[in-house]
Amino acid sequence: MRYDVIVVGGGLVGATLAVAVGAMGLRVAVVERSGVPAAAPGPVYGARVSALTVASERILRALGVWSSIPAERIGPMREMHVWERTGEVHFDSAEIGEPVLGHIIENQAVQWAVERRIEALPNIEWCRAEELTELAIGDGEAQARLGARHLRAPLVVGADGASSRVRELAGIEVSEGGYDQEAVVAEVRTALPHRETAWQRFLPTGPLAFLPLSNGHSSIVWSTTPGHAAELCALDAAEFGLEVADAFEWTLGAVTARSAGVSFALRHLHARTYVCDRVALAGDAAHIVHPLAGQGVNLGLLDAAALSEVIGRAHGLGRDIGTRATLRRYERWRRGHNALMQAVLGGFRHVFSNPSAAVRLLRQSGFALTDRLPPLKAGFMRFASGFSGDLPALARGAPGERGS
Numbered sequence: 339m340r341y342d343v344i345v346v347g348g349g350l351v352g353a354t355l356a357v358a359v360g361a362m363g364l365r366v367a368v369v370e371r372s373g374v375p376a377a378a379p380g381p382v383y384g385a386r387v388s389a390l391t392v393a394s395e396r397i398l399r400a401l402g403v404w405s406s407i408p409a410e411r412i413g414p415m416r417e418m419h420v421w422e423r424t425g426e427v428h429f430d431s432a433e434i435g436e437p438v439l440g441h442i443i444e445n446q447a448v449q450w451a452v453e454r455r456i457e458a459l460p461n462i463e464w465c466r467a468e469e470l471t472e473l474a475i476g477d478g479e480a481q482a483r484l485g486a487r488h489l490r491a492p493l494v495v496g497a498d499g500a501s502s503r504v505r506e507l508a509g510i511e512v513s514e515g516g517y518d519q520e521a522v523v524a525e526v527r528t529a530l531p532h533r534e535t536a537w538q539r540f541l542p543t544g545p546l547a548f549l550p551l552s553n554g555h556s557s558i559v560w561s562t563t564p565g566h567a568a569e570l571c572a573l574d575a576a577e578f579g580l581e582v583a584d585a586f587e588w589t590l591g592a593v594t595a596r597s598a599g600v601s602f603a604l605r606h607l608h609a610r611t612y613v614c615d616r617v618a619l620a621g622d623a624a625h626i627v628h629p630l631a632g633q634g635v636n637l638g639l640l641d642a643a644a645l646s647e648v649i650g651r652a653h654g655l656g657r658d659i660g661t662r663a664t665l666r667r668y669e670r671w672r673r674g675h676n677a678l679m680q681a682v683l684g685g686f687r688h689v690f691s692n693p694s695a696a697v698r699l700l701r702q703s704g705f706a707l708t709d710r711l712p713p714l715k716a717g718f719m720r721f722a723s724g725f726s727g728d729l730p731a732l733a734r735g736a737p738g739e740r741g742s
């Protein structure tokens with residue numbers, strides 16, 4: 339079968355890219371290892387949630403996805419409070435004239451909404467329960483082998499996550515490393531209301547965040563040592579609640595676990611190049627960042643928006659969309675931005691986990707400066723909301739929030 343674009347990986351980034359390219363009328367195949375479509379959000383909240391920036395909201399709105407996310411599952415994040423021993427800083431979206439800094443939503447609810455949009459586009463075909471096994475780059479097209487089937491297209495996009503097979507088959511190297519940390523996630527109920535605020539305390543072993551869910555509960559992300567993560571996940575619900583409340587200095591009062599803790603190993607990765615002839619990488623296949631600022635999928639959605647724009651422009655001009663020369667525009671656009679985010683998050687992590695007196699002093703002055711200097715604070719908020727850098731048209735809310 340011949341397509342215009344083959345997207346390998348139908349997670350949040352790959353599926354969103356498929357919608358963006360499919361909406362231009364191109365024929366798209368989405369190859370997804372999992373055979374199970376996303377389930378509609380039920381009464382129990384999914385364990386994995388993401389803080390989606392305003393830029394991500396705009397992309398999903400412009401693609402007609404946002405309106406399918408059940409409104410009652412969208413938890414507004416209007417404020418953010420960050421603290422540790424040496425100081426604290428409070429961010430309020432009103433200070434930058436925005437109603438929110440972002441939204442906390444279950445990944446499953448967003449995935450379900452993207453898949454609804456794909457169903458409405460007849461030129462996008464799901465190849466579910468199929469896996470990319472081989473990739474051949476020929477003259478003018480790439481051939482993707484899925485077991486006994488062959489798909490052909492001028493462009494294959496690897497949106498197949500951290501262990502990307504596309505990246506491996508294309509021979510793209512990465513720089514990577516571990517943090518010697520795991521993130522424990524769980525849904526909890528707190529005695530005091532979260533006040534639509536994301537709370538984050540930096541501990542010497544890593545940050546503990548409470549993200550405000552739309553049902554009044556919070557989703558916690560506790561990055562800590564692997565040994566401590568294993569201990570936390572082995573606790574019963576009552577002990578877990580106590581441990582979390584204690585580490586959080588009882589800021590939101592008593593904590594009751596609503597789900598068992600689940601842990602994820604954390605690492606960082608950056609592909610040395612995002613493109614080669616007939617291949618482009620997007621999302622976690624290209625970069626993995628620490629979850630402390632909730633940026634991973636947001637960066638991936640910006641990749642999807644930028645790549646679709648580059649593809650659309652080349653297609654509109656009648657050019658080959660899969661040449662390295664065309665794809666280099668995408669790489670130049672996104673790689674530097676993602677590298678900057680990785681450096682900033684790496685710096686934060688380093689500064690907050692360093693016990694030396696000099697670094698403690700630096701943290702103290704950093705908190706005081708950020709809290710007292712409105713332009714610096716506004717800059718942080720704009721960066722965290724996804725407003726920094728050269729935004730793709732979809733993330734600027736153009737064209738006209740269509741489809742919402």
Ligand SMILES: Cc1cc2nc3c(=O)[nH]c(=O)nc-3n(C[C@H](O)[C@H](O)[C@H](O)COP(=O)(O)OP(=O)(O)OC[C@H]3O[C@@H](n4cnc5c(N)ncnc54)[C@H](O)[C@@H]3O)c2cc1C
Pocket residue numbers: 346347348349350351352369370371372387388389390468469470497498499500501502503504521523559602620621622623629631632633634635636637638
């Ligand atoms: C604890 C934690 C908290 C986080 N919180 C946030 C947050 O608040 N905000 C945020 O922006 N980010 C957050 N992230 C990061 C975010 O979850 C990821 O960046 C995001 O899920 C990556 O999406 P993706 O579509 O690129 O990859 P994935 O979600 O990994 O999707 C890849 C898809 O490809 C499929 N696949 C893989 N290999 C193949 C193959 N060979 N053939 C076919 N299909 C294949 C997989 O089945 C999967 O569906 C967090 C991460 C962690 C660990």
